[in-house]
Amino acid sequence: MIKIVQPIIEAEEVDGVVAVLKSGIIAQGPVTKEFEENFAKQCGSKFAVATSNGTTALHAALYAAGVSAGDSVITTPFTFVATANAILMQGAKPIFVDVDEETFCINTKLINKAIREDTKALLPVDLYGQPSEVQELESIAKKHSLKLIFDSCQAIGATYNDRPVGSFGDASCFSLYATKNITTGEGGMITTNSEKIFELAKQFRHHGQSESQRYEYLDLGYNYRTTDFASAIGNAQLKKLERFTKARQENAAYYTKSFNNIPGLITPRVAPNRTHVFHQYTLRITEDFPIDRDQFVERLKAKEIMVGVYYPKPLHLFPQFKSLGHREGDFPVAEKLCKEVVSLPVHPLLSETDRQKVVEEIINLSKE
Ligand SMILES: Cc1ncc(COP(=O)(O)O)c(C=O)c1O
Numbered sequence: 001m002i003k004i005v006q007p008i009i010e011a012e013e014v015d016g017v018v019a020v021l022k023s024g025i026i027a028q029g030p031v032t033k034e035f036e037e038n039f040a041k042q043c044g045s046k047f048a049v050a051t052s053n054g055t056t057a058l059h060a061a062l063y064a065a066g067v068s069a070g071d072s073v074i075t076t077p078f079t080f081v082a083t084a085n086a087i088l089m090q091g092a093k094p095i096f097v098d099v100d101e102e103t104f105c106i107n108t109k110l111i112n113k114a115i116r117e118d119t120k121a122l123l124p125v126d127l128y129g130q131p132s133e134v135q136e137l138e139s140i141a142k143k144h145s146l147k148l149i150f151d152s153c154q155a156i157g158a159t160y161n162d163r164p165v166g167s168f169g170d171a172s173c174f175s176l177y178a179t180k181n182i183t184t185g186e187g188g189m190i191t192t193n194s195e196k197i198f199e200l201a202k203q204f205r206h207h208g209q210s211e212s213q214r215y216e217y218l219d220l221g222y223n224y225r226t227t228d229f230a231s232a233i234g235n236a237q238l239k240k241l242e243r244f245t246k247a248r249q250e251n252a253a254y255y256t257k258s259f260n261n262i263p264g265l266i267t268p269r270v271a272p273n274r275t276h277v278f279h280q281y282t283l284r285i286t287e288d289f290p291i292d293r294d295q296f297v298e299r300l301k302a303k304e305i306m307v308g309v310y311y312p313k314p315l316h317l318f319p320q321f322k323s324l325g326h327r328e329g330d331f332p333v334a335e336k337l338c339k340e341v342v343s344l345p346v347h348p349l350l351s352e353t354d355r356q357k358v359v360e361e362i363i364n365l366s367k368e
Helices: 011-023 030-043 054-064 081-089 134-143 195-205 228-258 293-302 319-324 332-340 352-366
Strands: 047-051 072-075 093-096 119-122 147-151 171-175 188-192 281-285 341-344
Touching: 011 228, 030 047, 030 188, 030 228, 047 054, 047 195, 054 081, 054 147, 054 171, 054 188, 054 195, 072 081, 081 093, 081 319, 093 319, 119 134, 134 147, 188 195, 228 281, 228 352, 281 332, 293 341, 293 352, 332 341
Parallel strands: 072 093, 072 119, 119 147, 147 171
Antiparallel strands: 047 188, 171 188, 281 341
């Protein structure tokens, strides 16, 4: 079976965890602080705050940026549910804006007319590992005095105009879940250049407690802390990020070259000013392909090749967003993509034989 994802845990991760377990500090402590500093350096940001997962990173970042009940936040319906759930968790309202058909990221041309009186922030998603259209987003945020928070959960290591993801906007949020390009099992991170956001995110992560005075609570907060053994894994993984990213990019380039000119099969496009870290390598199976996307998934499964559909249903059609009053047809690009996308195994452990087999089987399907 060719797996869609395989975490890479080597000796350094194991040694790091063992050292933490033996140190006597197994909750959040000095190793996490070191991980935050390393992560900030990787992202070219001034500060980083580690959290228990990407969802809590999003929630804490929204809080720290000043989003509260009664506000609205602009995001896309073509993302993992946690993006928009985090907005609801903060008592705010998601405003969905359709995505760009080529990059799968928010269509910045549609944002202006979605901005309302109560709009407080933009929450674009760097989907599959490609940064959003940062420059446009920065200019919209500036013009309308909106906070700009990136859901970069899938995009560690990517760049926009040679600037690393995590260095722009008011804050960026990352997931370190087991399937991500680097992992701590479960984990999250916020990067920011704002000292205020940095301080408020730390406070929120720890029940709203004052940094300087124990058991003094300045506001509502949660337990969104991580552990030092997770951070020990993170420190080891960060050192390998470049190697992992290169392997993903090489696998992606191999696929794109091999799938040149197959009717009905659209390979992912990387915008010229960006680098893509291929958390997912996502094809579109359109009407001109001999079988539809769901058949494509089944046929590859039968050949022992696991593929993934991220995501089969746009967010505006789920019950927790019902009160927004959307229905099918409201976001035509996202809805179409949900029917067309399929992600191939692209992880660094994919062998030459594996990727050859993936290509061969897909070319066979294209000739049916
Ligand atoms: C785009 C996006 N946003 C948010 C999340 C939430 O991260 P986590 O699963 O670590 O809570 C994920 C990861 O699963 C994601 O891919």
